[in-house]
Amino acid sequence: RKEVEQDPGPFNVPEGATVAFNCTYSNSASQSFFWYRQDCRKEPKLLMSVYSSGNEDGRFTAQLNRASQYISLLIRDSKLSDSATYLCVVNAGYALNFGKGTSLLVTP
Amino acid sequence: DAGVTQSPTHLIKTRGQQVTLRCSPKSGHDTVSWYQQALGQGPQFIFQYYEEEERQRGNFPDRFSGHQFPNYSSELNVNALLLGDSALYLCASSLIGQNEAFFGQGTRLTVV
Numbered sequence: 001r002k003e004v005e006q007d008p009g010p011f012n013v014p015e016g017a018t019v020a021f022n023c024t025y026s027n028s029a030s031q032s033f034f035w036y037r038q039d040c041r042k043e044p045k046l047l048m049s050v051y052s053s054g055n056e057d058g059r060f061t062a063q064l065n066r067a068s069q070y071i072s073l074l075i076r077d078s079k080l081s082d083s084a085t086y087l088c089v090v091n092a093g094y095a096l097n098f099g100k101g102t103s104l105l106v107t108p
Numbered sequence: 109d110a111g112v113t114q115s116p117t118h119l120i121k122t123r124g125q126q127v128t129l130r131c132s133p134k135s136g137h138d139t140v141s142w143y144q145q146a147l148g149q150g151p152q153f154i155f156q157y158y159e160e161e162e163r164q165r166g167n168f169p170d171r172f173s174g175h176q177f178p179n180y181s182s183e184l185n186v187n188a189l190l191l192g193d194s195a196l197y198l199c200a201s202s203l204i205g206q207n208e209a210f211f212g213q214g215t216r217l218t219v220v
Contacts, residue, residue, distance in 0.1 A: 032207040034207075042213065043211040043214050049207070087150055091207055094141070095141070096143075096151075098151045100150045
């Protein structure tokens with residue numbers, strides 16, 4: 001079983017839609033949780049950290065459920081510029097463990 | 109403030125050859141990690157260096173080795189290249205004790 005599993009996608013949504021990504025992780029000792037964004041043929045960039053209390057950054061909301069070992073990312077009012085691959089990332093120890101990524105395409 | 113820089117950006121090598129990739133961390137960062145990202149996959153952790161020592165290693169063979177220099181920059185060496193080593197190699201830097209990691213633009217290695 002992979003350490004971090006994500007929705008396979010791809011997600012194709014119209015501008016203005018709300019889209020949700022889900023992720024589960026297997027290591028209950030994991031300490032830190034993130035969502036990264038990766039544009040085509042570019043490096044991953046940190047979108048936001050994820051906290052147990054949930055956190056919001058503009059149109060983006062992240063949630064963590066430690067009991068279920070489940071992480072989510074909600075994007076409201078999707079923009080064309082949100083088109084990218086979203087990577088769920090879990091840190092246990094020194095390594096970042098990445099999911100395979102979920103591709104999002106926002107269309108006009 | 110320079111971010112993480114990697115060189116070269118692209119590289120083509122022949123099976124069996126050896127390759128060295130380089131990384132300069134973000135200013136003020138002291139920890140460097142290397143990742144391999146195959147097409148359509150998430151990055152996979154290779155190893156992390158701190159204080160010029162390998163701190164943790166992922167599930168990669170001994171053909172993959174690294175080094176960190178006193179100025180915190182790092183090299184990734186891969187010997188006896190295989191076709192399956194073709195990937196984007198990413199370097200990430202961070203400050204010890206902090207979780208946030210910043211990635212370089214990567215080196216795209218093609219083995220033919």
